[in-house]
Amino acid sequence: MKKLVSLILCLLVLTACVSAFAADDNVVYVCNYFDYIDESVLELFEQETGIHVEYINLMDNEALLQEMEISPAAFDVIVPSDYMVERLIARDMVAELDWEKLPNAAQYTLDYLKNPAYDPEGKFSVPYMWGTLGILYNTKMVEGTVDSWADLWDEKYANNVIMMDSLRDAMGIGLKVLGYSMSSTNEEELFAATDKLVEQKQKGIVRAYQLDETKDRMVGGEAALAVVYSGDAWFAIDENPDLAYVVPKEGSNIWVDNMMVPKQAPHYDNALAFIDFMCRPEIARMNCEKIGYSSPNSGAIAGMGEEYAANRVQNPDDETVARCEIYHDIPAEVLKDYNDLYNEVLNAH
Amino acid sequence: MSKTSRFFKWIWLVIILLFLYLPILVMMVQSFNSGKSISSWDGFTFHWYEELFSGRNKDIVSALQVTLSVAVIATVVSTVLGTLGAIGIHGMKKRPQAMMMTLTNLPNTMPDIVTGVSLMLLFIFMAGGESRGYVTMLLAHITFDTPYVILSVLPKLKQMNKHTYEAALDLGATPGYALRHVIIPECRQGIVTGAMLAFTLSIDDFTISYFTAGSKVQNLSMLIYSAARRHVDGTFYAVSTAMFLVLLILLLVVNRNTAEAD
């Protein structure tokens, strides 16, 4: 018995060591979300360039920032969201991109994502995926049309609304329904938005504040309305055809995940090669079809043809895009207010 | 004891076990669900198991290796450390004993996230940010496992005579002999319990591992957490089910062997 146990132990340690030290020099460290890429794309890249890809699973934007502070040379390619892009640029933590080496990115990136507010000169970031924030609703559980943030305050949906448990999005909705900017830094506006959200909770309209769980709960028909990202909406609609998605008429948020290179990235050239490879129309298309979010790549969109064009969840029309805004990063001082006020909402009862 | 009272006792045990096992059953069923969402049953499939055993999903395989090896090593080390610790603490005078017990309870009063962050800082200060990985994670696991071993072994020691060890030494036994033949047999049940608790804590830890392991080594909990951002698919239920069955069978075999040895 003892021998068996020690044998198993040795084997475990050995395998762990082997997997930990299998490193080589011609690599690119890509830090991105789990399953946020078509795995075969990585193989294609390795075959073509001979560069080995180390894919590191990212938790969220804040965790990425923390890791970059602790070990600045750990990653070559990172995939932060818009507001984090702005913060990383402001903190001088990312490298300028050499656009000479990014011909595909230059050619195929959609026009309205080319010089976004978070990176106005387009020097640091290349869009990877994007989407909208909106309402996912169960057509069998709602009466009339759902097309406004105000529907989330409708008392006929008491205990039937799942709100988004995410600081910026939750406060943003509170602001938007009152007609303010979703990136407002005005104290009075923030107070008003908080009161609005507290009112919604105290009237018993909110069923729950959720983030990752929302899509599964909507598939199960647990609520009539829920605030979700378009990518999650598409996943849920695919599983449950009773569901539908709308970007409210007051306008909403467009979020963009971007590829960037940290300032101290050990393999700058490999990183650029990887980014540009991701922007090839056929590669971008593979990723888009796997992930189900909106593609920023005109070549990929053209390749996907009618099916993608007709899918209004993945491919919002120009008019929808026009009424949406991209978040600005909030100054640290005001972000504290956001936090405290949102906690006031969560704590209300 | 009357038959009816024995019957009711069994009913009670079965209900408690049912409470603990119902969610596990749901998970096992999920590993055969062909649908993508846990909320809807789309049909029966072996797809997730094929996916798992094909080895295509390298992340899951390596996360499983990390999880199991860390859990096993941390359990062994913390059981030795904790058993010796408990024996020592039991032999102490009142005041140092109280101090040691405070030290033992201290990590438990810390929220996981504080333990994680503070250990992370310790590792960064001592060896730099790049040092974080498999080893630091293992050290952290041993740290939070050991107090549980102490808390399990100590009550057992309290039940035995305080002076057996000294008596054995007086009769000419070496400390090692006294330990192996006098003390350990007395508190074996407590050691086994402690080891089980340590393994349990280790195999399912997320927060502390997350801060101490950095980004390049991931255990299963960390992988599932990062997958939850997007979607936890059936492969995770399959790997958990497989792990569960293997460990359960292993445990029952060991249990039977030791029972026969008794």
Added chain:
Amino acid sequence: MSRFDVSLPWWAWVLMGLGLAAFVAMVAVSILRNRGMKRSLFASPYALWMILFTIVPLVIIVYYALTDSSGNFTWDNLRNFWDSNYIRRMSATSDAARARYAVRGMSNMDPLIYSLWMAFLCTVICLVLAYPTALFMADRKMKRASSLVILFVVPMWMNITLRTYAMRILLVDDGPLITFLRLVGFKDAQLMDTPAAVLIGMVYNFLPFMIFPIYTVLSKMDPALQEAASDLGANPGRSLIKVTMPLSIPGVVSGITMVFMPAVTTFTLNVMLGGSKRLMLGNLIEQTFTKQSNWNMGSAMSLVMMVLILISLTILRKADPNNEGGGL
């Protein structure tokens, strides 16, 4: 300045080295003086380990709690715990702003009291469920019951996230439990997104940590004691209360410690089963560390909480006057 630029000064290393040397010397002297191993020395590797991996990190946390983001000494983080707008009021530039911050925001007291209350309920329920379970398993007349022990720990080896997802399937509105409750007449029964669901999740999670220590103590209890009690005319109930229970107190205290303390800082269950409808202290601390990256404030909150838990444990120790379970 980044949060990580806190390199230790040279004298800190010297101090740590001296401390280590002193510890080793103490152990060595003790061995030599006693001409043999004193029993307490078995604890020295453990003590050393805990000093390095618990005390030193704790000092780091205290350092963070007592400094501001640029590393200067301050009490503000601790003050801000009791009065969550303290720092903002102090730094406000106008009287009008100061007045506003007197009424906005929330107090940390609500989540704190709520968390302590939930942890208390969880501990009580665990105790009520675990004691008979441990008792029945340890019962010598219950053949084969003791081999069940192993079955109580294995569920805990499954990933908590997946387990909680599965738990949700059982608790949702059209799930088996609610369907049953509605059948028997509770028309508006709802579990998901209520404190009850969080409590069920907590009990599920911590129950084995209560069963095990109690079982360990009960299983090796001398059966002669109970026989003696019944010989002396005590009925089973009386011998349980007068003989078994007092002797099992060390196990109970161990169990309560292992359940109550981690239960206070639960936070994932509150999100996954409680729908984040109430803030718990664990959520607040987690959010302060990760989302706000405010380690000074997070450390201060954790310190306050640790002190509170230590106080409640001291009260618990009163139930165990001989320090049998190993109090503080």
